[in-house]
Amino acid sequence: MVGALYLVGGSADGLLDIARDVTPRIEICGPGELLLDLSGSMRLFGHPRAVAQELRRAAAGRGLRVGVAVAGTCTAARLLARARGQGTGEQGTGEQGTGEQGTGDIVVEPGAEAAAVAPLPLALLADMANEEPSSHRHTLAPSHRRTAAPSHRRTCPRTIALSHRRTHPRTLAPSHPLLSTFRRWGLRTLGDLAALPADEVAARLGTDGLRWHRLAAARDLRPLRPAVPEERFEQALDLDWPIEGLEPLSFVLGRLLEPLAADLDRRGRGAAVVHLRLHLVTRAVHERSLELPAPMRDARTLRTLLLLDLESHPAPAAIDRVVVAADPTAARVLQCSLLHRPLPSPEQLSTLRARLSALMGEGRCGSPAVVDSWQPGACGLKPFEPREASGRHGPQRHRGTEEGPQNLCVSVPLRPVGANNASNRPAAALRRFRVPVPARVRVEHGRPVRLRTDRRGLGGGRVAECAGPWRTSGGWWIDRAPKPQRHRGTEEGPTSLCVSVSLWPVEAWDRDEWDVTLGDNATYRAFRDRGTGAWFLEGIYD
């Protein structure tokens, strides 16, 4: 059952409070008009009439004059409440035979809505038809819609020959063109319009006409949309004595985060961003924000993440007030699989990433990424956010590239594991020295014959086999190497736990590369810088 409140006189300030005493599911249709979902309130009040009486009594107590109607559909309740409030339904037709009339409240039993609204004037529909969003109109188009009406129907008394130009509902004035059309057809009440065949109305007036027809029959175009109160998730604590260090702060955060998480849990929400504001004794405010990779509401996880972030970004002075706030979002719904191995949850992954970042340093953990560059050793590191298992061992597939200063190939499996390729052998891997190791190379007849480095553990010796040179160069247009670029996670914005995609610094290179096997069977990739003539070891095949 749906109840409607229509304000006739007085201030609309108290109207919402009256409705909230009855049900939390309220749709605000206008400044003086409310729709109430009473489906759960019947157990409390017993009968719709009791609800209506309670609403009227509460309104009278606040000095408000309202029209109250209870019906099975939102449309019927609104129309009847408006009619009662405006006095247009005083003919009594709204209550006769279909509902109950007692103290002025209208209560319509389910199934009798169309009959209850039938005597009401068509003008009541003008405002309601204008309110409906355009998105709903598309769902109302009849499947049997015809492009033109047969000519013989034009003489039929229930169908009228018309020349109607459809107008967008949002631009309609209260004097709706359809209203004048209906008046020309001789229709005066909602019952008159509802009695027309729906397909004929749709054929002549399109979806707008069909909307009017459905409203006239007291049918809903959409379900009730309860107004969602503004959600604010924030906890604060003023400390008696200032605290320093993470350990005492840990207890404070735990005390704040637990009710915050419980509040999120109660409303079925998760935290997308957690804000921490530390008011310091110096009257400064130390603010940190964590952008979470997935909605979370686990207090322990949030506390751990905040503490790990504060390890890297400690407050500069003692703290005398702590405020924790969360930006809510829809909670994560997880369906576990019986067929796949259990995967770490986003909470676990976030905690792991934060711990690893604290241990190894920022930008040292993530998923490797291939960079679309010929620069030797170019690679990227992006947040570790593994996808769900697809179970496909499919053929070669390229999952696209990301736009950026350099194109970052997200992942490019060049061949499926175990596939029959030309040699059916795995690819020999290179162990790359991030900083090339300087080497001393003796060259005879243009080929290296002896190689030695000062790096302990690498050794050197006579060159047993070598091949080359392969000349490669690039980046010559760059004056100087820029710093590694970051796409996301700027210092001004919230600190993202899925931090950034750090790209390899672009540098100029011009060199001759050689593959060299020494006497101890170690095979290196060496190169000679053509600018300086110096030799380096780039990596070792392993």
Add this chain to the structure above:
Amino acid sequence: MANQALAAVHAALRARKLDRTLTTALPTAARGDAAATGIARLDAILRGGLPRGELSEIVGARSSGRTTLLLQVVAAATARGERAALVDAFDRLDVASAAAAAVDLDRLLWIRGSGGAEALLDRALKALNLVLQAGGFGVVAIDLADAPPAALGAIPFTTWLRVQRTIEGSDTACVIVAPQPLGRSAGGLTLALTGRSRWSSCLRGVDVTVRVVSPRRQVDGDVCVGADVR
């Protein structure tokens, strides 16, 4: 009498949670409990691959194919839809090589070490511990191939016992890549690699011979695996 003594020893070890040191107490690894390496001949000899919930090792000298085999193991794990983690203590991973080995990079957590050798090893072992405790990874590898022998020798043996304890009963196969055996796990495998580069007019690849060293596995012989340079 001997049986009673043996039972008493077993009970004492179990009481001290050292029963994993008894190879006879370990369950026989079924085929489904192994993380396949992606190399059919090697998987056949290993009876499915590297055992899950155990600490295995890939050891060998430079250019013996350790990294190639490791990337194959990681590629096979990611191809199965599992997550893999690589604690790259000396930051030696070549991403192009990993992509060429068909590693699904989105499913690989790459932890890059930096700093001095001792602090670096310490941090790498802590990172390994964090990843193993987090769980949910099919394969977790730590690359210590470039660590100095002295630094490796200074790692307490209990470190590997603790690692073994952490993954015991889990679905994670932990792999150490090192120049010499370190973990010596009773339930895990040690793959000793020797490699020889293959040349014609230029470097064609590396021929890798894998010898399986395990107290619990009957191995028919060495496996030769060829890897091509691409």
